[in-house]
Amino acid sequence: MAQKITLKKIAKDLKVSISTVSKALRDSHEISMETRDKIKEYAREFNYKPNSIALSLKNQKTKKIGIIIPEIVHHFFATVISGVERVANEKGYQVIITLSGESFDKEVVNMDMLANGSIDGFIMSLSKETMEKQDFHHLREVTNQGMPVVMFDRVSNDISCDKVIIDDVAAGHEATEFLLRKGRKRLGIISTVDYVNVGRLRSQGFKQALQQRGFEVEDRQFLKIEDIDSCEKDIENFVVNNNFDAIVAVNELFAVMASKALQKAGKKIPEDVAIVAFTDGILSKFASPTLTTIGQNGEEMGGVAAAILIEKLESKNHDNEIYETVIVKTTLIERESTP
Amino acid sequence: MAQKITLKKIAKDLKVSISTVSKALRDSHEISMETRDKIKEYAREFNYKPNSIALSLKNQKTKKIGIIIPEIVHHFFATVISGVERVANEKGYQVIITLSGESFDKEVVNMDMLANGSIDGFIMSLSKETMEKQDFHHLREVTNQGMPVVMFDRVSNDISCDKVIIDDVAAGHEATEFLLRKGRKRLGIISTVDYVNVGRLRSQGFKQALQQRGFEVEDRQFLKIEDIDSCEKDIENFVVNNNFDAIVAVNELFAVMASKALQKAGKKIPEDVAIVAFTDGILSKFASPTLTTIGQNGEEMGGVAAAILIEKLESKNHDNEIYETVIVKTTLIERESTP
DNA sequence: ACATTCTACGAAAACGTTTTCGGTAAAAGA
DNA sequence: TCTTTTACCGAAAACGTTTTCGTAGAATGT
Numbered sequence: 159m160a161q162k163i164t165l166k167k168i169a170k171d172l173k174v175s176i177s178t179v180s181k182a183l184r185d186s187h188e189i190s191m192e193t194r195d196k197i198k199e200y201a202r203e204f205n206y207k208p209n210s211i212a213l214s215l216k217n218q219k220t221k222k223i224g225i226i227i228p229e230i231v232h233h234f235f236a237t238v239i240s241g242v243e244r245v246a247n248e249k250g251y252q253v254i255i256t257l258s259g260e261s262f263d264k265e266v267v268n269m270d271m272l273a274n275g276s277i278d279g280f281i282m283s284l285s286k287e288t289m290e291k292q293d294f295h296h297l298r299e300v301t302n303q304g305m306p307v308v309m310f311d312r313v314s315n316d317i318s319c320d321k322v323i324i325d326d327v328a329a330g331h332e333a334t335e336f337l338l339r340k341g342r343k344r345l346g347i348i349s350t351v352d353y354v355n356v357g358r359l360r361s362q363g364f365k366q367a368l369q370q371r372g373f374e375v376e377d378r379q380f381l382k383i384e385d386i387d388s389c390e391k392d393i394e395n396f397v398v399n400n401n402f403d404a405i406v407a408v409n410e411l412f413a414v415m416a417s418k419a420l421q422k423a424g425k426k427i428p429e430d431v432a433i434v435a436f437t438d439g440i441l442s443k444f445a446s447p448t449l450t451t452i453g454q455n456g457e458e459m460g461g462v463a464a465a466i467l468i469e470k471l472e473s474k475n476h477d478n479e480i481y482e483t484v485i486v487k488t489t490l491i492e493r494e495s496t497p
Numbered sequence: 498m499a500q501k502i503t504l505k506k507i508a509k510d511l512k513v514s515i516s517t518v519s520k521a522l523r524d525s526h527e528i529s530m531e532t533r534d535k536i537k538e539y540a541r542e543f544n545y546k547p548n549s550i551a552l553s554l555k556n557q558k559t560k561k562i563g564i565i566i567p568e569i570v571h572h573f574f575a576t577v578i579s580g581v582e583r584v585a586n587e588k589g590y591q592v593i594i595t596l597s598g599e600s601f602d603k604e605v606v607n608m609d610m611l612a613n614g615s616i617d618g619f620i621m622s623l624s625k626e627t628m629e630k631q632d633f634h635h636l637r638e639v640t641n642q643g644m645p646v647v648m649f650d651r652v653s654n655d656i657s658c659d660k661v662i663i664d665d666v667a668a669g670h671e672a673t674e675f676l677l678r679k680g681r682k683r684l685g686i687i688s689t690v691d692y693v694n695v696g697r698l699r700s701q702g703f704k705q706a707l708q709q710r711g712f713e714v715e716d717r718q719f720l721k722i723e724d725i726d727s728c729e730k731d732i733e734n735f736v737v738n739n740n741f742d743a744i745v746a747v748n749e750l751f752a753v754m755a756s757k758a759l760q761k762a763g764k765k766i767p768e769d770v771a772i773v774a775f776t777d778g779i780l781s782k783f784a785s786p787t788l789t790t791i792g793q794n795g796e797e798m799g800g801v802a803a804a805i806l807i808e809k810l811e812s813k814n815h816d817n818e819i820y821e822t823v824i825v826k827t828t829l830i831e832r833e834s835t836p
Numbered sequence: 837a838c839a840t841t842c843t844a845c846g847a848a849a850a851c852g853t854t855t856t857c858g859g860t861a862a863a864a865g866a
Numbered sequence: 867t868c869t870t871t872t873a874c875c876g877a878a879a880a881c882g883t884t885t886t887c888g889t890a891g892a893a894t895g896t
Contacts, residue, residue, distance in 0.1 A: 162642065164882060175846045180884060190844060205638065209614040211559065212882035214550045215851045222593075230578055233779075236570045243569075243596050252610060254561075255594045257582050271591060275548040275852090276561075299544065303501065414783045421785075440572075444753045446760075446785035503852060514876045519854060529874060551852035554881045614882090842893070849886085856879085864871065 163204045172200060214275075222252045223467055224277040226268055228260045228285045228312075233410070233439030234456045235283070238310065241460025242281055249468050251278075262287035266296045273299075279306040279467045281460075284314060290353045292316070306470045308463045311454075312355060320470070321483040322463045326356050329452050329488045330363025333406050333434040336450075336490060338371055340497055342404035342432055345373075348381045348393060348412040357382070360408050360436065383412065394419035397431070404432040410441040413449050417495065433495040447494035459486050502543045511539060553614075561591045562806055563616040565607055567599045567624045567651075572749075572778030573795045574622070577649065580799025581620055588807050590617075601626040605635045612638075618645040618806045620799075623653060629692045631655070645809045647802045650793075651694060659809070660822040661802045665695050668791050668827045669702025672745050672773040675789075675829060677710055679836055681743035681771055684712075687720045687732060687751040696721070699747050699775065722751065733758035736770070743771040749780040752788050756834065772834040786833035798825050 161167070169176045174193065182189045182197040183206075189197075214220040223246055227235045243253050254277055258265035265285045272280070280300065288294070289312060297317045301307055310322040330347075337345060347364045350357030361380060368375050381396040383389045393415045397405060407413035413435030417427055425431050427447055435442055438453030462484050500506070508515045513532065521528045521536040522545075528536075553559040562585055566574045582592050593616055597604035604624045611619070619639065627633070628651060636656045640646055649661040669686075676684060686703045689696030700719060707714050720735040722728045732754045736744060746752035752774030756766055764770050766786055774781055777792030801823050 166882075176883085177847075177885080178845060180882095181845090184884085188844065193844080207609065207613040209882050210610075211550060211553045211614045212851090213884085215554050215853095215881090216883050216885095218851070220550065230569070230582075231572065231575045233570065236575055239569055239594070240596065243594070247595070247607075252615070253594060255578070255582070255592060256586070257579065268586075270546065271549075274546040275550045276591065411779075411783075418783070418785065440750075441779060441783055444750075444757070444780055445783060446757065504854095505852075515853085516855080516877075517875060519852095520875085523854085527874065532874085548852050551881090552854085554851090554883095555853050555855095557881070838896085840893100840895070843891090845889090845891105847886105847888080850884090851882105854880090856877105858875105858877080860873105860875085862871105862873080864869100866867100866869080 162209075163201075163206045164209065165206075168197065168200055168204075168206065172197060219278050219471070220276065221250055222254055222277045223464065224254045224256065224272040224280050224282075226256050226258055226265060226272075226280065226282040228258050228283060230255070230257055233441075234311075234437050234454060237439075237456030238283075238460035238463070241457040241462075242464040243460075244457075245461045245464040246468070249464075251464075251468060258285040258288075260286040262291055262293065269296045269300060273303065273305060278471050279308070281308045281310065281463045281467055283310050284312040286354060289314070289355065306467055308467045308470075310459050310463050314355075318481055320463075320466050320481050322459050322466070323483065323485060324454050324459075324488050325485050326359035327363040327366070329436070330360035330406070331367045332363070332488070332490060333360075333436070333452050334364045334367035337404040337406070337432055337434060337496070338367065340404075340432060343373075344401055344403045345406065346379045346381065346396065346400055346402040346404075347406040347408070348383065348396065348416060349408045351382050351384050357408050360406075364406055386411070390415055390419075394422075398423045402431055405434070407433065407435045410435050410437045410439050410445075410449065410451070413451075413495075414441050414445045417445060417447070417449070428495050428497045432497060435495075438489070438491055442491075442493065450493045450496040451491050453489040453491055455486055455489060462486060501548075502540075502545045503548065507536065507539055507543075507545065511536060558617050558810075559615065560589060561593055561616045562803065563593045563595065563611040563619050563621075565595050565597055565604060565611075565619065565621040567597050567622060569594070569596055572780075573650075573776050573793060576778075576795030577622075577799035577802075580796040580801075581803040582799075583796075584800045584803040585807070588803075590803075590807060597624040597627075599625040601630055601632065608635045608639060612642065612644060617810050618647070620647045620649065620802045620806055622649050623651040625693060628653070628694065631692075645806055647806045647809075649798050649802050653694075657820055659802075659805045659820050661798050661805070662822065662824060663793050663798075663827050664824050665698035666702040666705070668775070669699035669745070670706045671702070671827070671829060672699075672775070672791050673703045673706035676743040676745070676771055676773060676835070677706065679743075679771060682712075683740055683742045684745065685718045685720065685735065685739055685741040685743075686745040686747070687722065687735065687755060688747045690721050690723050696747050699745075703745055725750070729754055729758075733761075737762045741770055744773070746772065746774045749774050749776045749778050749784075749788065749790070752790075752834075753780050753784045756784060756786070756788070767834050767836045771836060774834075777828070777830055781830075781832065789832045789835040790830050792828040792830050794825055794828060801825060 165176050165179045169179045182194045246253050256268040294317050307319040313321045349361045352358045365375050397416045405416050420431050435449045435451045438451040442449035442451045504515050504518045508518045521533045585592050595607035633656050646658040652660045688700045691697045704714050736755045736758050744755050759770050774788045774790045777790040781788035781790045
């Protein structure tokens with residue numbers, strides 16, 4: 159019902175000019191106390207709030223940052239968003255979220271939609287399909303326009319921008335070494351296909367840790383999941399048919415599937431088989447047994463990514479071509495799945 | 498590096514007027530084929546995309562919808578967002594997300610930030626604190642301005658707008674009746690404090706179902722959780738000290754806590770105690786045993802909410818004061834926690 | 837009494853679009 | 867040849883701000 163109240167309307171009602179109203183509301187000394195008070199009271203009464211679209215147009219900045227992630231129904235990404243949102247809000251920015259659904263085309267479309275002035279900068283994690291195709295033209299297009307991009311988790315070396323990651327190799331190494339120190343000798347890893355960098359790198363750390371201890375590393379120790387929706391049988395076969403005494407899983411889901419399959423086969427966890435998972439989500443805390451995990455601190459990653467992006471947005475010299483890669487520390491959280 | 502390309506720039510480079518460029522790009526017959534082609538090719542070459550901020554200002558609509566939810570690291574809300582995003586994107590809308598963190602003040606601040614022209618309409622679920630205070634002035638303010646609001650899940654009868662909910666009473670009834678039909682006689686329910694409507698209503702359904710079957714209902718059958726972070730002990734006491742043979746829990750977390758406490762106490766599930774949970778999330782699928790749940794179909798709720806909102810946004814007669822409340826069907830999913 | 841400095845305000849441009857309204861020239865009609 | 871239509875294009879307003887500049891009148895200085 160009540161019309162949107164604008165400077166123009168206030169000006170007309172109070173019989174002053176638009177500039178006077180604008181200045182009065184910003185407490186300009188150019189306007190007499192008398193008129194200032196009159197205008198401010200009127201504005202308060204009618205609950206005037208400056209139109210943010212007009213401000214965006216005028217200032218050539220939107221105070222919004224765009225996030226593109228593969229999925230939101232995924233604990234890790236949800237925590238990252240939570241972190242982004244926290245620091246963004248602190249600094250007066252809003253967060254626009256779009257989902258690629260692991261699809262390259264949707265990623266491109268969403269980027270295009272946001273890159274036309276809707277936002278000031280991007281925070282994103284690549285879709286699986288994008289990593290497979292290795293096609294980054296949409297990212298180049300955006301960065302070439304001078305719009306800052308911060309990538310996290312699923313990043314690419316082919317594109318130069320700020321990045322926030324964990325040291326996946328070191329984390330894979332740490333998980334493995336942790337199990338080895340517990341005296342385990344027959345290790346297996348459940349990972350993703352190699353083009354997903356986090357899976358590849360964690361596997362690499364796994365391999366390194368074993369080799370440093372003088373173990374032979376064979377292909378049968380590696381299971382690489384392609385499709386997350388139909389991997390249950392594969393995981394069951396993998397853990398039951400190989401006489402492992404410890405399993406590393408690159409995410410919670412794989413870990414809990416392995417855990418269940420092993421228990422079904424009569425194995426005891428952690429006595430017979432120990433398990434270390436990645437991503438310290440809700441599953442790890444409430445599975446039976448609870449899972450020892452390498453926490454990725456998604457909240458922190460999101461916060462750091464947002465801080466870097468905003469820093470860049472508000473820095474004066476725009477041609478600052480120095481990009482940083484922040485490595486967020488992982489945290490090993492011991493629970494029941496390891497002795 | 499490369500400057501943002503605008504109509505003005507194209508016009509200058511091609512020595513025509515801005516209007517000509519605009520018309521040419523929209524294939525106006527007022528412009529000759531020759532100039533049209535020239536302009537369109539130039540635009541394509543420099544990858545011109547109309548500035549969405551300018552369009553928003555001109556059209557007085559942003560094609561963005563704002564979501565305010567208590568938490569994103571929560572499977573149900575994540576699925577709702579996913580649903581909203583899906584249908585919003587289909588219709589050319591973008592989604593802006595803000596988190597209240599269950600805080601009234603943050604909810605108000607975020608609403609104010611978005612209500613100043615940033616978005617065309619709201620989809621929201623109330624924070625716990627808001628429900629406790631019963632203070633809805635921020636919602637009134639927004640709806641009075643003529644901005645459509647669609648509430649879901651945590652709604653209030655005090656505010657008139659479109660709503661998308663499940664029939665919580667019926668769902669509580671269904672869960673209870675399901676257990677009764679399985680022959681269970683000593684039921685308990687783990688719920689939230691009463692000012693959270695979903696907890697209250699589901700408890701109500703629980704009570705009704707028991708009474709219809711002629712059972713006495715006592716207070717000791719109800720546990721009402723206030724603080725989700727420190728409820729583990731309460732739940733353990735509740736389920737262990739009362740000789741229940743069946744438990745209804747208003748969310749997954751409570752259910753899995755109950756399940757673990759019971760197993761620790763030597764009870765078998767579902768033989769000794771059966772459990773039905775609400776919210777068909779990841780925990781229900783992977784807990785041990787897996788949980789029978791009442792699925793709230795969050796994805797669908799989000800989709801419906803978005804559809805209603807967009808419908809309202811695009812309807813011509815703006816003074817349409819008829820609000821609907823859509824009830825999304827729940828789905829009982831049987832798993833191992835019930836016989 | 838005249839020049840100068842304040843005080844208090846308004847006009848207008850700019851951000852990037854779309855659209856309405858004219859307007860000029862050439863083509864068509866008479 | 868003169869008028870009317872048509873094809874093609876530009877000027878300007880509008881969306882809601884902020885900000886620069888200009889200026890009228892009052893106050894101050896000499």
